[in-house]
Amino acid sequence: MIPKSFVQDLLNRIDIVDVIERYVPLKKAGTNFVACCPFHNEKSPSFTVSQTKQFYHCFGCGAHGTAIGFVMEHAGMGFVDAVEELARSISIEVPREANSPAQQKVAPDLYDLMHAATRYYREQLKQSPRAIDYLKQRGLSGEVAARFGIGYAPDAWQNLEAVTPNYKDASLVATGKVIEGEGDKRYDRSRDRIMFPIVNVRGQVIGFGGRILDKGEPKYLNSPETTLFEKGHELYGLFQAQKTIRAKQCVIVVEGYMDVVALAQHGVEYAVATLGTATTPYHVQKLLRLSDQVVFCFDGDRAGQKAAWRALENALPQLVDGKRIGFLFLPEEHDPDTYIREFGREAFEELVEDSLPLSGYLLRELTSQVDLHTPEGRNALLQKAQPLLVAISAPATALLLRKEVAALAGVTQAELEALYEIKPVAAPQRRAPQKAARPAPSGLRALLRCLLLKPDLARQLPLDWSSEAEEGAAILELAQWVRVQESEVSAAATIQNFQGTKFESTFAAVQAETLKLGETFDVAAEFEGVLSMLRVDERKQQLLTLQRKIEQAELKGLSEQERTLYLQLLQRG
Numbered sequence: 001m002i003p004k005s006f007v008q009d010l011l012n013r014i015d016i017v018d019v020i021e022r023y024v025p026l027k028k029a030g031t032n033f034v035a036c037c038p039f040h041n042e043k044s045p046s047f048t049v050s051q052t053k054q055f056y057h058c059f060g061c062g063a064h065g066t067a068i069g070f071v072m073e074h075a076g077m078g079f080v081d082a083v084e085e086l087a088r089s090i091s092i093e094v095p096r097e098a099n100s101p102a103q104q105k106v107a108p109d110l111y112d113l114m115h116a117a118t119r120y121y122r123e124q125l126k127q128s129p130r131a132i133d134y135l136k137q138r139g140l141s142g143e144v145a146a147r148f149g150i151g152y153a154p155d156a157w158q159n160l161e162a163v164t165p166n167y168k169d170a171s172l173v174a175t176g177k178v179i180e181g182e183g184d185k186r187y188d189r190s191r192d193r194i195m196f197p198i199v200n201v202r203g204q205v206i207g208f209g210g211r212i213l214d215k216g217e218p219k220y221l222n223s224p225e226t227t228l229f230e231k232g233h234e235l236y237g238l239f240q241a242q243k244t245i246r247a248k249q250c251v252i253v254v255e256g257y258m259d260v261v262a263l264a265q266h267g268v269e270y271a272v273a274t275l276g277t278a279t280t281p282y283h284v285q286k287l288l289r290l291s292d293q294v295v296f297c298f299d300g301d302r303a304g305q306k307a308a309w310r311a312l313e314n315a316l317p318q319l320v321d322g323k324r325i326g327f328l329f330l331p332e333e334h335d336p337d338t339y340i341r342e343f344g345r346e347a348f349e350e351l352v353e354d355s356l357p358l359s360g361y362l363l364r365e366l367t368s369q370v371d372l373h374t375p376e377g378r379n380a381l382l383q384k385a386q387p388l389l390v391a392i393s394a395p396a397t398a399l400l401l402r403k404e405v406a407a408l409a410g411v412t413q414a415e416l417e418a419l420y421e422i423k424p425v426a427a428p429q430r431r432a433p434q435k436a437a438r439p440a441p442s443g444l445r446a447l448l449r450c451l452l453l454k455p456d457l458a459r460q461l462p463l464d465w466s467s468e469a470e471e472g473a474a475i476l477e478l479a480q481w482v483r484v485q486e487s488e489v490s491a492a493a494t495i496q497n498f499q500g501t502k503f504e505s506t507f508a509a510v511q512a513e514t515l516k517l518g519e520t521f522d523v524a525a526e527f528e529g530v531l532s533m534l535r536v537d538e539r540k541q542q543l544l545t546l547q548r549k550i551e552q553a554e555l556k557g558l559s560e561q562e563r564t565l566y567l568q569l570l571q572r573g
């Protein structure tokens, strides 16, 4: 666990403008900075970054957050990774609360070494007609090869002597680039191979995939797991593809680097590959954060079928209602590389479009294994479906699949839930009929604006503060949180704290309004003014309520005739 106080401290020490500028060029506009939004397609900039308030807001798509939120969204990182990345950028150490495994420190010179190796392989490719020929045969242009940093490791034992002053240095073994043999002999892991740099979302080379040029085994050779490279976490091509993935809101997951590169060569620039492992839950989570649709594309052979099922199993706990996961099975003799070379982009994208939805694939597989005409078969279905259904936490998806499986097995949803001993997914509660949308009391809105500009003002609110309006509830929650903070609270810390709560969108909307206030805006004065106005309003409201009560008491004393007359007069106004 990262201590909350550290997160606040970090937000105080970094500058959101520096952070965002690493990814998106910003232009100064008044007191703020603007850019075309990296999260939606637009021609004129509505993405606004406030340096004084340390948050960003897009007036086009509503994207909103702090520097941490930006790194998470933009690079598809988790919270912990984003915090670490930002801490590293200003060279401070992330403290850990007890119980967390000690983080392994990565010496920065390992990255340098990988970078030097990449440059070296690129150079070698230019000098090897044989390697160039091979890539040409596979239909790759120089442009795409450059985009992916593809290179060539010559057929020699100690190529990497060229990139390091000391081939004996332990760091070479640590990167997995060099193997230590018997009697202290050292040699390169990759020889006579086409080299595909594996790049993390920050653009750093963390490993290599190597493909043999001619015949020979193994056909593909990956870097081993190192402190830089964790297979279950990384996806080949994500760095290059992330922009297109975000724009298209679709990502294709394939099995090999050549598939990613070949698809990109044909204009399908939103594919990534797992690296010699099955798709992990981590992969799925990462991709669902970037995109509304994830399509797994598998070869048509038996291995592909098996890999697809593994991907499904690992995807279930990560499902998010409203996002789509699809499965695409290519004809048996094809992989994405051969398919797109033979049939072209349009045909391939049609397949992606028609991919089988996860629920369809799950039900198809389950029912194909059993005979639903017999009680034994239906029983087997229930047994097989149990671990799968139990793994789903997305409520709507869970509900629908339980209903489907129950129906196929001839039981009710309640019976199925009892059998599995799982909590029923409640039928969605019917919402109370929406009251005619009451315009937000502008006083409360103004008060919330002040509090979000200067959260510490909340300490001055009366303790018995209460209100029914949405803004009122948000103010109450904010005040309670601010009161228990020991040090001064910034706007960014507030955003970070309420991320993922029901107040997030209210805060985002009001914070967006604060961007339009001039620098001369006097928060403290406005706060005082609004507060006293609200107190006057409150007194008026109390008075009105009392008057109404008196009226009603008197009404009771009226005769039937007088009452009718009174009501008629009231209606006429």
Ligand SMILES: [Zn+2]
Pocket: 037, 038, 039, 040, 047, 058, 059, 060, 061, 062, 063
């Ligand atoms: Zn936007």
